[in-house]
Amino acid sequence: MKNIFSHAPHSVHSAKKSIRKNAFRSVQRALLLLLLFAASLFAQDTAGLSAPGRMRTADEGFAAEEFRRGVQAYYRGAFNEAILQFERSLSYKSDDNLILDWLGKAYYRSGLEGEALASWKRAYENGWGGILMQNRIEVVSERRVTGDAYGKDARYTEAGSFPGMNGDVLVFSEPVSSLPLADGTLWVVAYGSNELLKINVNGTVVRRAEGPINGFDRPLDVIALQNGNMLVSESAGDRLSLLNPDGKFIKYIGSKGRGVGQCVGPQYLAEDENGNIYVTDYGNSRVDVFDKDGNALFYFGRAQNGFAGFQGPTGIASVSGSIYVADNVTGGIYQFDTAGNFIRTLVREKTFRFPESMKAWNDFLVVCDSNKVISVDLETGATYESAKTGNAPSRLTSAVPDANGNVLVTDMKSNEVYVMTKMQELIGGLFVQIERVNADKFPLVVVELSVENRRRESVVGLGEENFFLTEGKRPVLQQKLIGAASNNKIEDITIIIDRSKESAAYGAQIESAVRSLASAMKGEGTLRIVCAGAVPATEYKGSPRAAEKFGINVLKTPVSVEVPLDLALRLAANDLINAEAKRAVVFLSAGGVTQNAFRKYGLSELTAYFNNNSIAFSPVLLTQGAVDPEIAYLEENTKGKSYYVFRQEGLAPVIDDLRNLPVGRYQLSYMSSLNTDMGRAFLPIEAETYLMNRSGRDESGYFAPLE
Numbered sequence: 101m102k103n104i105f106s107h108a109p110h111s112v113h114s115a116k117k118s119i120r121k122n123a124f125r126s127v128q129r130a131l132l133l134l135l136l137f138a139a140s141l142f143a144q145d146t147a148g149l150s151a152p153g154r155m156r157t158a159d160e161g162f163a164a165e166e167f168r169r170g171v172q173a174y175y176r177g178a179f180n181e182a183i184l185q186f187e188r189s190l191s192y193k194s195d196d197n198l199i200l201d202w203l204g205k206a207y208y209r210s211g212l213e214g215e216a217l218a219s220w221k222r223a224y225e226n227g228w229g230g231i232l233m234q235n236r237i238e239v240v241s242e243r244r245v246t247g248d249a250y251g252k253d254a255r256y257t258e259a260g261s262f263p264g265m266n267g268d269v270l271v272f273s274e275p276v277s278s279l280p281l282a283d284g285t286l287w288v289v290a291y292g293s294n295e296l297l298k299i300n301v302n303g304t305v306v307r308r309a310e311g312p313i314n315g316f317d318r319p320l321d322v323i324a325l326q327n328g329n330m331l332v333s334e335s336a337g338d339r340l341s342l343l344n345p346d347g348k349f350i351k352y353i354g355s356k357g358r359g360v361g362q363c364v365g366p367q368y369l370a371e372d373e374n375g376n377i378y379v380t381d382y383g384n385s386r387v388d389v390f391d392k393d394g395n396a397l398f399y400f401g402r403a404q405n406g407f408a409g410f411q412g413p414t415g416i417a418s419v420s421g422s423i424y425v426a427d428n429v430t431g432g433i434y435q436f437d438t439a440g441n442f443i444r445t446l447v448r449e450k451t452f453r454f455p456e457s458m459k460a461w462n463d464f465l466v467v468c469d470s471n472k473v474i475s476v477d478l479e480t481g482a483t484y485e486s487a488k489t490g491n492a493p494s495r496l497t498s499a500v501p502d503a504n505g506n507v508l509v510t511d512m513k514s515n516e517v518y519v520m521t522k523m524q525e526l527i528g529g530l531f532v533q534i535e536r537v538n539a540d541k542f543p544l545v546v547v548e549l550s551v552e553n554r555r556r557e558s559v560v561g562l563g564e565e566n567f568f569l570t571e572g573k574r575p576v577l578q579q580k581l582i583g584a585a586s587n588n589k590i591e592d593i594t595i596i597i598d599r600s601k602e603s604a605a606y607g608a609q610i611e612s613a614v615r616s617l618a619s620a621m622k623g624e625g626t627l628r629i630v631c632a633g634a635v636p637a638t639e640y641k642g643s644p645r646a647a648e649k650f651g652i653n654v655l656k657t658p659v660s661v662e663v664p665l666d667l668a669l670r671l672a673a674n675d676l677i678n679a680e681a682k683r684a685v686v687f688l689s690a691g692g693v694t695q696n697a698f699r700k701y702g703l704s705e706l707t708a709y710f711n712n713n714s715i716a717f718s719p720v721l722l723t724q725g726a727v728d729p730e731i732a733y734l735e736e737n738t739k740g741k742s743y744y745v746f747r748q749e750g751l752a753p754v755i756d757d758l759r760n761l762p763v764g765r766y767q768l769s770y771m772s773s774l775n776t777d778m779g780r781a782f783l784p785i786e787a788e789t790y791l792m793n794r795s796g797r798d799e800s801g802y803f804a805p806l807e
Contacts, residue, residue: 145197145228147189149782163192167199168803171782174206175536175802177677182206197228209535211701211709213240232797239531239554244704256473256487256507256520260792262288262303264515271305272297275510275517277321277368277457279330280502282760283586284561287347288510288517289319289332296322296332296347299517301504301561301791309347316341321457321498323369325377327392333366333379340366340379342394353394354379361396363388368457372418372438373749380413380425387413387425387440400440401425407434407442415458417465419478424465426455433458433465433476446481457498466507468496473509473520487520503586503762505557519792521553528554530796532789535765537802539783543772546582551764551789551796556711558764559791560586568788569770576770585681585714585765591758592626592679593617593644594672597655598689599633604659606690606722607652609745613688613720618647620755628675631657632668638675662694665730666701673715681765684716684740684758691719691727703730707737714763716740718754772804779806 147167148160156164170185186203193199204219217240224233264272273292280286285306288297294316298307310316317337324330329350330343338356343349354363364383371377375392386401387410403409411429418424423436424446432449436442456468465476466486471494473487487507489496495513502508505525509518536548547569551559564581595617597603597610618627621644629640629647637657640647669685676683698706710717718740719731727742735742739761743754774783783804788797 147196147198147202147782148193149780159192163189163196163199166192167202168782170202170206171801171803174202174209175538177536179206179210179677183210195226197223197226200226201228201233208240208708209712211705211707211712213244213704213708213712217241232799235528236531239528242554243556244708254475254486255523257523257526258489258518259506259521259526259794260303260519262299262517262519264290272515274512274515275497276319276512277498278500278508278510278517279322279324280500280508281324282503282560282762283584284503284559284762286502286508286517287322287330289322291318291320291335291512292515294319296343298347300563302563302565307347309343309349311341311343312349312352320366321368323371325371325392326375331369331371331377333369335365335367335382338363338365338383340369340377340390340394351394353377353390354388354396358384360398361388361390367414368416370416370418370423372423373421374438376438378416378418378423380416382412382414385410385413387416387423387436389440398440400436404442406444415455415467417458417460419460419465424458424460426452426458426467428452428454428456431455433467433481446478447476447483448481451483456496457500459498459500461501466499466501468499468509470494471496473499473507489514489518503561504559505553505555521794525553525555526794529794530559530789530791531556532787532796532798534785534787534798534800537785537800539772539802539804542776542804544769545576545772545785545802546767546769547785547787549766549768549787549789549798550714551766558586558714558762559789560584560762560764562764562766562789562791564768566790567766567768568790569768570786570788571772571774572784573786574773577773578769578771580769582767582769584767585763588680588682588763589759590625590680591621591682591684591755592628592676593621593683593755593758594628594630594676594685596630596632596668596672596685596687596689598663598665598687599631599655599657599659600663600690600692600694601659601661602692603688603690603722609722610688611650611652613722613745613751614650615648616751617686617720617755618644618650620752625680628672630668630672630675631655632663632665633657634660634662634664636664636668636671638671641675660694662696664699665693665697666699666706669706669734670701670709673709673713676715677713681714682759682761682763683714684718684761685710686754686758687717687719687731688722688745689719689727689731690722691725691731693728693730698730703733703737707734710738714765716758716761718742718758720745720751720754776804776807779804 148163166185166189170182173182183206190199200219200223204216207216272290276291277289284301296309318335319332320335321333328345332341340353363381367380367382377390379388381388386399388399389397401410414428415426426433430449431452433447435446452469458467467474471489475484475486497512499509507520531552533550538546569576623645627644672685716739719742782801784801786799
């Protein structure tokens with residue numbers, strides 16, 4: 101009988117060897133499955149453009165082709181076409197987060213923010229985008245809740261400052277007032293160094309103006325006049341200096357004395373709707389008034405019914421036919437008409453300790469008082485603390501809103517200009533979007549960006565040093581800032597003519613409005629005329645010169661009982677997507693809407709479409725009656741404002757107002773070093789923007805031309 105035990109060691113060894121071999125194969129299979137799973141996950145977020153380690157499936161190939169077409173349509177401004185292409189791509193790869201991201205972008209630019217958020221949230225829940233996607237969702241969600249950009253509950257905090265000293269070098273001394281410009285720069289009045297300085301958003305002095313040959317004599321305030329010139333008060337010179345927009349001296353206005361047109365220690369300045377100039381005359385305890393040419397008119401401020409007379413007039417503001425004056429001795433604010441007749445005490449006396457400059461902003465007056473910035477309700481006179489500099493020695497002398505939604509505050513004692521913004525803006529940062537990438541001349545790539553704050557307000561005045569472009573997280577080569585929309589003086593305008601029965605009764609007013617607007621464009625830009633009839637149609641596209649003799653009888657669109665205004669607005673906006681960086685729609689209407697005016701597109705979708713593509717909207721009303729709430733909503737929730745067709749100033753300023761609206765769009769170029777795979781590769785591009793203590797980022801991609 102065989103001794104089975106004599107073979108036992110060999111059997112055990114064979115069994116162990118077999119177990120080890122099977123275990124190794126199991127590990128191999130597990131690793132292979134893990135690699136395939138990882139590759140599958142990676143492939144899920146490539147829109148089918150690549151499948152590392154394996155051949156692409158047919159569905160992935162179809163998804164990639166549709167995705168490519170979608171990206172190209174998006175960059176052409178054909179957002180509805182892009183949506184269709186991305187939806188088709190998604191039908192082949194339903195869980196691809198890259199496709200979901202781009203589908204959301206196309207929905208957003210098309211004004212369908214609800215659908216955009218749904219697409220982005222789906223991708224984010226799948227683990228896509230991280231903090232960048234989370235921030236985008238938060239910002240767009242917040243923007244859908246409308247509200248005032250500035251109100252009684254607004255609290256501002258310091259986002260940065262422009263100090264008067266740069267190390268041991270004096271930049272300026274005792275800033276006392278500032279004048280923000282539409283391009284993001286600002287003029288600062290330096291009382292101590294007797295000069296006017298122009299400073300950009302990064303705090304760099306780009307120009308200095310010292311006034312006439314003998315210089316300024318303690319300049320105190322500066323305002324921009326309706327004709328574009330600037331006016332500076334000289335408190336020790338007892339006069340006003342008129343400057344051109346570049347700061348070049350033109351002439352003096354006023355002289356020292358107590359007669360009409362004379363002053364002693366002029367303080368702050370204001371201009372009314374008629375161009376008349378108001379100056380607080382501290383030495384004479386009154387307000388001096390000049391016409392738009394600098395000729396003396398009269399003065400006011402002596403005792404009259406209900407008013408004891410000025411003791412120390414300082415801040416002054418002109419709002420809707422009223423003149424508001426602060427008195428730093430009585431501590432109150434008083435309201436007058438433009439003829440100097442007392443109306444009421446807006447803010448009771450002893451409310452302020454030492455009020456200085458006073459500027460109008462929306463429905464409020466912004467007043468500086470010692471170390472505080474106070475908002476005053478124009479209706480009730482109620483006061484609200486908007487900002488405070490703390491317990492350090494401080495004397496705030498002016499607080500003025502700038503083009504970027506900040507408040508610029510001059511502190512004479514600390515020798516600084518503070519840039520103050522809302523706390524949520526400081527924490528939330530900037531909202532940056534890569535709107536278009538042009539790689540037709542690859543490796544030269546041109547990128548168009550938009551930069552806004554969280555409340556959709558454009559950020560203008562940025563320079564090349566404010567941008568940092570990368571491709572695949574690596575810095576690009578030869579980055580250059582080509583241009584900024586805020587510097588563009590040309591604007592494309594589309595006029596929508598309401599062809600409802602109500603508006604058709606005002607044919608003469610429509611003719612006058614079209615001619616005035618076309619003439620105000622001075623032959624620059626492209627003018628389009630869209631008629632809002634039963635079927636909206638574009639009736640004209642070309643030079644504004646040809647429309648300067650416009651006649652209502654040339655219109656082919658008939659008058660209609662029902663006008664689908666939503667379709668007319670979409671048609672007008674569609675033609676402006678690829679127009680000049682500055683673009684606007686002007687709506688000529690009697691102010692009413694017909695039935696079914698917004699059947700296909702809602703008001704929120706229309707305002708989002710305009711806002712997300714930087715298109716302003718301004719109604720020109722043919723009557724002085726109240727407008728329907730739909731028109732009011734469109735005007736209030738887009739850039740632009742309403743005008744009456746026969747306003748005293750005429751309609752020429754409408755074009756100027758639209759040109760001066762801030763547009764935070766920028767164009768940069770760089771040389772790419774990426775491999776295009778014969779034009780098949782989806783090439784990444786990332787953009788970061790920095791401004792003082794705030795920053796923003798966006799990520800996108802593009803295809804180079806096929807080879």
